[in-house]
Amino acid sequence: MWGADEHELKATLSRAGSAADRIAHASGFIVARLRREGIDSVVVTGGAAVVLATARDFATLDIDLVTPNADRLDPVLQALGFSRRGSQHIWANERLRIAVQVPASDLPPLSVTDDIEAPTGDVVTIWSVADLMLDRLAQAVFWNANDRLAQALALRAAAGDTLDLVRVRQRAAHEGAPMPEILDAFLRLFGSLSAEGEIDDATYDELSARFWAQVDVLRDRR
């Protein structure tokens, strides 16, 4: 049996056009519901934030939320049909196929946030587009993950000319070597991406190959 709140969430998700769009709708709905219950300090991170920031079809079933109020999420998420998994701050709704996780209570030092209007019309706070870009870039390099490089590129395009290079370089320095050099290589190679984020196939393949070659050089140097 569907509870009223869960039914409302289900109806909201039915308006989504793709799996990624569904996560964007769910993020807006859940954050708004948390806010209604007085839980204001919630920042969407991870794949859901990448989807919100880029409006692209990155597939993810979970919504990562950074909040110091993780324990207070329980009754709100239960009302939405989620059940908690073990002692960790992970909830899943098997009927709606969505999971919510709180991976951390705070963002890393020097982080900032952006506000974005979700497809539900609710304003959601996300880890900033620039911070997400750096995070995805770090994951790409650390795990040799091409999908994460594509996410970093989409975020670079989404940031456009609003990218605060001074701050993002400070964040990279804070992460330690070789992130500052990798960030510079990434920005140098892909800095001309248009706001729409599309480049032709040959250029993309060439720039990606050059990026990974430079990553190899930086790794060898260490």
Next chain:
Amino acid sequence: MAKRSYREIAARRRPGGALGAAIARGEKAARTVPRDPVAREALESLGERPERLGPEGEPRKIQTGAE
């Protein structure tokens, strides 16, 4: 930064293009970034494709607020 809108971002994007193709390729590829076991199990119960779950392990060397 001025408030962004998901719908406006989606409307501004041009269809197709290499980045879109790269995203599609990445989404089809097996995930290489690890995920912690409890999160992995939760997603498995939701029917997530095994290749998208990634290996078990510590997911974040550099990520959201390392705790």
